[in-house]
Amino acid sequence: MLIRREGETDAEVIRAVTAAAFARPGAPGRAPPEAALVDELRASGAWIPALSLVAVEPAATGPGGDVTGHVLCTRGHVGDAPVLALGPLAVRPDRQRAGVGSALMHAVLGAGDALGESLVALLGDPGYYGRFGFRLGSEYQIAPPVAGWQPHFQVRLLTAYRPSVRGMFRYAEPFDRA
Numbered sequence: 321m322l323i324r325r326e327g328e329t330d331a332e333v334i335r336a337v338t339a340a341a342f343a344r345p346g347a348p349g350r351a352p353p354e355a356a357l358v359d360e361l362r363a364s365g366a367w368i369p370a371l372s373l374v375a376v377e378p379a380a381t382g383p384g385g386d387v388t389g390h391v392l393c394t395r396g397h398v399g400d401a402p403v404l405a406l407g408p409l410a411v412r413p414d415r416q417r418a419g420v421g422s423a424l425m426h427a428v429l430g431a432g433d434a435l436g437e438s439l440v441a442l443l444g445d446p447g448y449y450g451r452f453g454f455r456l457g458s459e460y461q462i463a464p465p466v467a468g469w470q471p472h473f474q475v476r477l478l479t480a481y482r483p484s485v486r487g488m489f490r491y492a493e494p495f496d497r498a
């Protein structure tokens with residue numbers, strides 16, 4: 321498996337991988353909102369090209385290969401401070417539980433740290449994301465915009481984090497419509 325930045329021709333396969341990963345059993349044939357969200361984020365000012373990464377199974381020969389997963393971080397804020405918002409994270413169903421999601425997480429967290437970002441926020445299962453260093457936002461006085469999200473709202477501190485980054489977190493605007 322290789323991890324690389326999203327390329328110019330990857331948008332369609334990313335949409336397909338995201339739609340497959342988030343497909344609801346009760347709503348077959350209906351595209352899950354996460355797939356459109358990635359496209360809307362790409363078209364927004366919150367997009368950070370260096371932090372949209374794909375996992376690829378290399379072709380046996382030559383360039384190309386199959387995209388099996390995708391992760392991205394976009395611009396969010398805690399108070400007035402710029403931070404990263406992680407998600408959606410998607411792995412093709414036939415490649416789940418084989419380490420692809422973990423590889424994408426480690427890669428995007430390392431990339432965000434290398435860019436000098438202060439922290440990464442997300443909504444997700446603490447049982448999964450704890451292994452990547454995520455902790456409840458409340459440990460750092462960082463609150464989600466909706467009080468009910470609190471048990472799933474987590475942050476991962478990066479090297480440039482300072483305790484002055486605290487207050488309410490906000491996702492980029494496309495998340496409000498998703």
Ligand SMILES: CC(C)(COP(=O)(O)OP(=O)(O)OC[C@H]1O[C@@H](n2cnc3c(N)ncnc32)[C@H](O)[C@@H]1OP(=O)(O)O)[C@@H](O)C(=O)NCCC(=O)NCCS
Pocket residue numbers: 341342407408409410411412415416417418419420421422423444448
């Ligand atoms: C969540 C997701 C990204 C994980 O990716 P993955 O490639 O399957 O994850 P990994 O193989 O790196 O899994 C690492 C560990 O996570 C756990 N894990 C993975 N998927 C899980 C799931 N659906 N439920 C609970 N635990 C899970 C496993 O315990 C695994 O540990 P193990 O190797 O000891 O079994 C993937 O299952 C997915 O795309 N799910 C649908 C979309 C989604 O829910 N995205 C996340 C919310 S934004």
